[in-house]
Amino acid sequence: MALLAYLSFIFFSIFLHNPTTAQRCPTSCPGSELELKFPFGRNPNGNQNGSCSYPGFGLSCSRATGEPILKLPESGEFSVRYIDYEAQQIWIDDPDSCLPKRMLENFNLSGTPFGTEFWYTLTFFNCSTSDVTQKGLRSISCLSDSNYSVLVSTMISTVDSAESLPSTCQAIKAVTIPFVLDGIRLDWNEPNCRSCVERRGDCGFTDRNSLETGCFNLPSQ
Numbered sequence: 289m290a291l292l293a294y295l296s297f298i299f300f301s302i303f304l305h306n307p308t309t310a311q312r313c314p315t316s317c318p319g320s321e322l323e324l325k326f327p328f329g330r331n332p333n334g335n336q337n338g339s340c341s342y343p344g345f346g347l348s349c350s351r352a353t354g355e356p357i358l359k360l361p362e363s364g365e366f367s368v369r370y371i372d373y374e375a376q377q378i379w380i381d382d383p384d385s386c387l388p389k390r391m392l393e394n395f396n397l398s399g400t401p402f403g404t405e406f407w408y409t410l411t412f413f414n415c416s417t418s419d420v421t422q423k424g425l426r427s428i429s430c431l432s433d434s435n436y437s438v439l440v441s442t443m444i445s446t447v448d449s450a451e452s453l454p455s456t457c458q459a460i461k462a463v464t465i466p467f468v469l470d471g472i473r474l475d476w477n478e479p480n481c482r483s484c485v486e487r488r489g490d491c492g493f494t495d496r497n498s499l500e501t502g503c504f505n506l507p508s509q
Contacts, residue, residue, distance in 0.1 A: 313340035317347075319354020325373055326492045326501075327479050334359055342479055343499070344401040350383060357383070362396035369471045374485045378402070381471035386430035388412070388440060391465050395472075402474040404466035412460040413439045419454035 314330040315323060324330060327345040331338025334348025334357060341347070347368065348357045356368035358380055366380035382390045392412060397403060420427050420437040427437035438460070439453060467473045481491035484503035494502040 317349035317354050317356045319350065320356055320368075322356055322368065322371065324356060325371075326481065326490070327476075328371065330356075336361075339496070342401075342493075342501075345476075353383070355383075360397065360402075361399040363390070363394070366390075366472070374482060376476050376480075376482060378474050378476070379471040380474065387468070387472070388428045388431055388438070391463050392431075392461055395463070395465055397466075397474070401476050401478060403476070404474055406467040407464050408442070408467070409462060409464045410440050410442060411462045413441065413453055413457040414460050415439055415454055415457040419456050423454060425453070 315325070317324070317330070324347060327342030328347055329338070329341030329345065330349065331340050331346035334346060336346040336359065337343045338346045346359075348359070349355070350357050350367065353367075357365050358368050358378070359365045365383065367383045369379040369381050371378045381387055391410070415425075415427075415437050417427070417432065417435055417437045420439065425437075425439060427439055431438035439457065441453065465472070479491070479499070479501045481501065481503075484491040487503065487506055489503040489506040491501055491503055494500045
């Protein structure tokens with residue numbers, strides 16, 4: 289009799305925790321009006337591969353600001369500024385408002401579903417603040433202080449022109465970065481939900497046991 293009761297308990301536990309039951313996933317972060325839709329989603333502890341998102345698209349919410357956070361395996365955490373679901377593009381930025389510093393720390397997209405069509409090589413220079421001020425050059429404020437100024441240039445080295453950097457400038461590092469405009473713009477190809485978004489449908493998993501996606505809730509007209 290005890291065995292029968294135990295088996296009944298196991299049966300009802302499995303039934304109540306059926307993995308096919310529709311899961312409610314948060315669609316935003318408390319500090320942002322940005323709508324989080326598939327393939328993105330808020331996963332527990334910011335897990336990239338949680339059940340609320342496509343693998344690699346998991347987001348968390350910043351404890352400090354409440355804004356969406358995307359963690360790149362080789363580059364750390366970035367705040368999410370904007371997502372264009374139809375163009376399949378995302379804009380990310382440094383939560384501490386010093387994106388150039390993150391570029392110097394070796395920005396790397398390895399292990400992510402993201403890429404970009406345009407890459408640029410920039411060189412960072414360490415210069416005397418007095419020389420920079422005298423030439424009227426613009427320094428990177430979050431990397432500079434009263435004694436030295438950090439500049440960035442598309443030049444590999446200084447050139448003999450009116451816009452040449454001061455001779456006291458020393459190259460720090462040359463880095464290759466994606467397109468930057470109000471943050472770093474990244475693209476993704478998989479999963480491909482462009483057609484579904486264009487038709488104003490909801491892209492999502494057709495089966496929780498696979499990565500197959502489909503288009504749901506299409507408008508009648």
